[in-house]
Amino acid sequence: MTEKHKPAPMVDEVSDFEVLEMAVRELAIEKGLFSAEDHRRWTEYVHTLGPLPAARLVAKAWLDPEYKKLAVRDGVKASLAVGVDWINGMPTNFGTPSDYCNLRVLEDTPKLKHVVVCTLCSCYPRPILGQSPEWYRTPNYRRRLVRWPRQVLAEFGLQLPADVEVRVADSNQKTRYIVLPVRPAGTEGWTEEQLAAIVTRDCLIGVAVPKPGVTANAKRPVHPAVHPIHHGH
Amino acid sequence: MTTKGKKDHSTATTWREPELSPISLLEAIRRHGRVWGDLAAQYGVTNPDPPWKVNLEATCDALSAEACALPLLERRAEEDELSASLYRDVPYPERQLLALAHSMIRRGLVDEEELGRRMKEVYRRLTSV
Numbered sequence: 001m002t003e004k005h006k007p008a009p010m011v012d013e014v015s016d017f018e019v020l021e022m023a024v025r026e027l028a029i030e031k032g033l034f035s036a037e038d039h040r041r042w043t044e045y046v047h048t049l050g051p052l053p054a055a056r057l058v059a060k061a062w063l064d065p066e067y068k069k070l071a072v073r074d075g076v077k078a079s080l081a082v083g084v085d086w087i088n089g090m091p092t093n094f095g096t097p098s099d100y101c102n103l104r105v106l107e108d109t110p111k112l113k114h115v116v117v118c119t120l121c122s123c124y125p126r127p128i129l130g131q132s133p134e135w136y137r138t139p140n141y142r143r144r145l146v147r148w149p150r151q152v153l154a155e156f157g158l159q160l161p162a163d164v165e166v167r168v169a170d171s172n173q174k175t176r177y178i179v180l181p182v183r184p185a186g187t188e189g190w191t192e193e194q195l196a197a198i199v200t201r202d203c204l205i206g207v208a209v210p211k212p213g214v215t216a217n218a219k220r221p222v223h224p225a226v227h228p229i230h231h232g233h
Numbered sequence: 234m235t236t237k238g239k240k241d242h243s244t245a246t247t248w249r250e251p252e253l254s255p256i257s258l259l260e261a262i263r264r265h266g267r268v269w270g271d272l273a274a275q276y277g278v279t280n281p282d283p284p285w286k287v288n289l290e291a292t293c294d295a296l297s298a299e300a301c302a303l304p305l306l307e308r309r310a311e312e313d314e315l316s317a318s319l320y321r322d323v324p325y326p327e328r329q330l331l332a333l334a335h336s337m338i339r340r341g342l343v344d345e346e347e348l349g350r351r352m353k354e355v356y357r358r359l360t361s362v
Binding site (some may be wrong): 009010011012013014015016017018019020021022023024025026027028031032033034035038039042043045046047120121122131134137139173222224225 | 261262265266267268269272273275276277278283284285287288289290291292294295296298299300302303305306309310313317321325327330331333334337342343347348351352354355356359360
C-alpha cells in the first residue's frame with residue numbers, strides 16, 4: 001500500500017459505552033418497545049440532519065425579499081424550498097399540523113437580536129438545523145439565557161450595543177425557532193452557496209452573527225448548573 | 234428583554250423524582266469505561282462524536298415516538314437530574330447513554346442483570362474475530 005492510500009485512523013478497541021448502547025437497543029427491540037425497523041428509520045433520519053437547510057433558508061431570504069417575507073410569515077411553507085417538510089416528513093409523519101410542526105423564523109434587525117433556548121428541556125428545530133449542541137442542552141445555558149441574555153451572549157463573544165434589544169424565544173413541543181440574522185457587510189454579489197456557508201449553526205440559534213470568512217462554530221465550554229434541578233416545580 | 238413562547242404542558246405526564254441511587258452495573262461503566270474523547274485522542278481519530286451516538290439518538294427517539302415507553306420530556310428531565318448528580322463527571326454523550334440506561338432500569342423497562350448479561354454477549358460478539 002502506498003503512502004497515498006494510507007487508511008484513516010480508527011479506534012481499534014471496543015468500549016463499554018459502545019457495548020452498553022448496543023445492549024440497550026437490542027433489549028428494547030426484543031421487548032417490543034420499538035421495532036428494528038423503527039430504529040432503522042430513526043437512525044436514517046438522524047443521519048440526514050444538519051444545519052445546511054436552515055443556512056440555505058437564510059441565504060435565500062437575504063437574496064429574495066419575497067422569500068424573506070414568506071419565511072417570516074410562514075416558516076413551515078418556506079422550509080419546503082430547502083427540502084424540509086415539517087408536516088409530512090420525519091419526525092412526525094402525521095400529515096396534519098400537529099406537534100413539532102410549527103417553525104418560526106425570527107428576523108433580526110440592526111436594533112433587534114433574537115436568540116433561541118428551550119428552558120424546559122432541549123427542544124430544537126432538528127429537521128432544519130440538525131442535532132443540538134451540548135451547551136444548548138445544559139441547564140446552565142437554559143436558565144441563565146432567560147435571566148441575563150446580554151451577558152450570556154457576551155460570553156459567546158457577541159457584544160451587543162445597549163441600544164440593541166434582545167429577545168429570547170423559548171422553544172416548546174409545538175413551536176421551534178431559527179434566527180434570520182442581518183446580512184453582513186462585505187457579502188455584496190455573493191451567491192446563495194457562498195452566503196449559506198457563513199450562516200453557521202450558532203448564527204441560527206442566535207448566539208453568533210454571520211461574518212465573511214467565518215464558516216465554523218467556535219468550541220464552547222460547558223458549565224454545570226450549581227443549584228439542584230427541580231423539574232416538578 | 235421579552236420572552237416568546239409559552240410552555241405546553243397539556244401533553245406532559247406527571248413528572249416524578251428520578252431514583253438517584255447508583256446502579257452497580259452502570260457505576261462500573263462510569264468508573265472504568267473509556268470515553269470517546271480519550272479513545273479518539275489515543276487512536277488519532279478526529280470525529281468529535283462516537284459512532285454509536287447516532288444509534289443512541291435513534292433509540293431515544295424511538296422510545297418516545299413509537300410505543301411511548303419513555304417519553305422525551307421525562308427522559309430529558311431525568312437526564313438533567315442525573316447529569317448534575319451521579320454522572321456529573323462523565324462527558325457527553327456517554328452521560329446521556331448512562332442516564333438513558335438508568336431511567337430504563339429504574340422504570341423496569343430492562344432489568345439490570347439482564348442488561349449485564351446482554352453486554353457480555355455483545356462484547357463477545359464484537360471481539361470474536
